[in-house]
Amino acid sequence: MVKYINQNPVLVAVDCIIFGYDGEHLKLLVIKRAIEPVKNQWSLMGGFIGPGEDLDGAAKRILLELTGLHDVYLEQLHAYGQPDRDPIERTVSVVYFALIDIHKYSKQINDQYHAEWFKLKEVPELIFDHNIMVKAAMDKIRYQAALHPILFELLPKKFTIPQLQNLYEQVYDSPIDNRNFIRKITASGLLIKLAEKDKSGSRRGAFYFKLDKQKHKAQFQSFLNFISKPK
Amino acid sequence: MVKYINQNPVLVAVDCIIFGYDGEHLKLLVIKRAIEPVKNQWSLMGGFIGPGEDLDGAAKRILLELTGLHDVYLEQLHAYGQPDRDPIERTVSVVYFALIDIHKYSKQINDQYHAEWFKLKEVPELIFDHNIMVKAAMDKIRYQAALHPILFELLPKKFTIPQLQNLYEQVYDSPIDNRNFIRKITASGLLIKLAEKDKSGSRRGAFYFKLDKQKHKAQFQSFLNFISKPK
DNA sequence: TCAAAAGTGTTGTGCATACACCCATGC
DNA sequence: GCATGGGTGTATGCACAACACTTTTGA
Secondary structure, eight states, rough: OOOOHHHHHHEEEEEEEEEEESSSSEEEEEOOOOSSTTSSSEEEEEEOOOTTHHHHHHHHHHHHHHHHHSSSSEEEEEEETTTTTSSSOOOEEEEEEEEGGGGGGOOGGGGGGGEEEEEEEGGGOOOOTTTHHHHHHHHHHHHHHHSOOOGGGOSSSSSHHHHHHHHHHHHTTSSOOHHHHHHHHHHOOOOOEEEEEEOOOOOSSSEEEEEOOHHHHSSSSSSSOOSSOOO | OOSSSSSSEEEEEEEEEEEEESSSSSEEEEEOOOOSSSSSSOOOEEEEOTTTOOOOHHHHHHHHHHHHSOEEEEEEEEEOOOOOOOSSSEEEEEEEEEOOOGOOGGGGGGGGGOEEEEEGGGGGOSSSSSSHHHHHHHHHHHHHHHHHHHGGGGSSEEEEHHHHHEEEEEEEOOOOOOHHHHHHHHHHHHHHEEEEEEEEEEESEEEEEEHHHHHHHHHHOOOOOOOOOOO
């Protein structure tokens, strides 16, 4: 079989930055690395691409392995290729980020990885360039969420407006005026009010809403301006 | 030296999508591929990453080889990893797009590649998945240009408002109201009017402007809304 | 004087912001 | 009855879109 001559093959890994939201805090799922080097240090979940597997496929596989979840919101973030980013062997990493409904994740699925959720502000030191990747992912999510309704991917089927608002406040790490917030959200027409209330957070209870999936899909590409523009 | 076991190294290439604007049309620079397979077919300019070279570095090198230009606007677009995208050998391609001032490009620089500029609408069939990459790059540029002043990268130091407007019209393939356009542009404060006029396009002549580089840098990250929102 | 492109203002509308109080309920 | 969080309305200003005519000047 013919090959390109004089080229150095390298390893290609896919790493996944997995975000979740428990109703209070935005969280990141990281694992204790199982192999040398830096075994047992905190790391993003990742793996090498298999033969016959494309990048998206590898990301889905890795996510499935760790979380047991299919059909997750997954987006390619960036490729990292510093020659020395992995001290053992040259490895180019293609990084994806995922937004999952944390309630669908069950710790039992795969305990071999010693996975743990950390609040975003309390994420420990990660191996290699993984901290940089996480920062880039947060920047991208803030950018995207300001224009497109991606944060719903983090919520369960039923959620309340206060939960949603808190999520935005977590992502942007700043308070939001709730009258204006509600107006924007309702104006977008993305939510369907349910009869049921969540009474866990207050005496009065907050109405549950669900996402109008048709509209969500239809409006995903248009610019929605959920977030006040920074002056 | 220790290595990861049981992994298949693959080739990693960097391909560059190079845009230029000649004052009339948005154009793409492609080359006639020099090596088998599909030798002599139209292709993006690319190359394999060298040892000791990171991805951005490889992109810069490739761009320099073809155009002779340093300090070009260059942005990573996406990584492509379909197992069979290159029929010879598994190759993951990390794609960058570049916006250059076409006047700085001189064909003499490097004629071995048989490079040619094509109007965007007349780009020929390219090898492998390169057409898909170009489409993705255009989508991204439209997205970016609607919010951030990136298109100035395509213009020479001195340019006229009609040129600039035509560039936006090329990118979005639709006419723009020039009163509203001028208002937005001047309101942004990004342009500095020069005394000189370009008399080549009309009897009356159009004033040259240059970019206020301070403001351009400062405002690059903020949302500018240059383009009317699609309803 | 005419053709061809450059340049210029106004108005209406909708959207974003700022801001403070009442509501419902369980204890 | 009171404490806690949920929910609601209005006034103001700004930014955008729609729209047509005058200016300049070389031929």
